Amino acid sequence: MGAIVPILTSTLISQGVGLAAQQISGGASRQQALGQLQQRQDLQAAQAAQDAALSREQIALNASLDNEERKKALKRAVARQRASFGAQGVGAGAGSSQAVLLGLFEESEDDKRSRDALDDIRLKAIDQDLSQSNAINVLQRTQLEEKGRLSAASSLGQGALSSLF
Numbered sequence: 001m002g003a004i005v006p007i008l009t010s011t012l013i014s015q016g017v018g019l020a021a022q023q024i025s026g027g028a029s030r031q032q033a034l035g036q037l038q039q040r041q042d043l044q045a046a047q048a049a050q051d052a053a054l055s056r057e058q059i060a061l062n063a064s065l066d067n068e069e070r071k072k073a074l075k076r077a078v079a080r081q082r083a084s085f086g087a088q089g090v091g092a093g094a095g096s097s098q099a100v101l102l103g104l105f106e107e108s109e110d111d112k113r114s115r116d117a118l119d120d121i122r123l124k125a126i127d128q129d130l131s132q133s134n135a136i137n138v139l140q141r142t143q144l145e146e147k148g149r150l151s152a153a154s155s156l157g158q159g160a161l162s163s164l165f
Contacts, residue, residue, distance in 0.1 A: 030144070030148035030151070030152075033144060034141065034144055034145065034148070037140060037141060037144055038141065041137040041140070041141070044133070044137070045133065045134065045137065048129070048130055048133050049130065052126045052127075052129070052130055055122075055126050056123060056126065059119050059122055059123060062119075063115065063116070063119050066115055067112065067115075070108055070111060070112060070115075071108075073108075074104060074105065074108045077104050078101055078104055081097075081100060081101060081104065082097075082101075085097045085100075
């Protein structure tokens with residue numbers, strides 16, 4: 001029995017060294033896969049951030065152009081209404097003409113507020129898309145890390161069991 005124990009011990013040690021080598025090489029490939037995933041996600045995040053910045057700029061440009069167009073349309077509407085009042089013989093200082101002109105201004109401001117609210121929704125959607133993309137990236141990395149840990153634990157468990165039998 002004294003001769004069997006050293007042989008059994010050396011066999012277990014060599015199997016353990018073999019398992020450790022497998023774990024190291026498996027760990028290296030998992031680390032490489034994790035590194036590649038991280039690089040791909042970083043590139044995707046950078047592209048998404050650039051796309052979001054361009055979208056924000058486009059929204060701001062459209063808002064500026066819409067605002068200028070709204071102001072021009074308001075000036076035309078006021079001029080048209082004043083001309084109409086003048087043709088009817090109603091003075092610009094008359095109460096009803098002022099009420100009509102104020103109504104045009106209020107309508108224009110309501111239109112501006114509606115456009116601003118729509119732009120805010122668009123900006124929030126862009127921010128939400130970026131946030132969801134980041135959350136998905138974190139989830140993917142975590143899943144890969146956990147899969148690697150589970151695989152390593154499974155390999156160690158199988159190796160320990162096979163070495164006993």
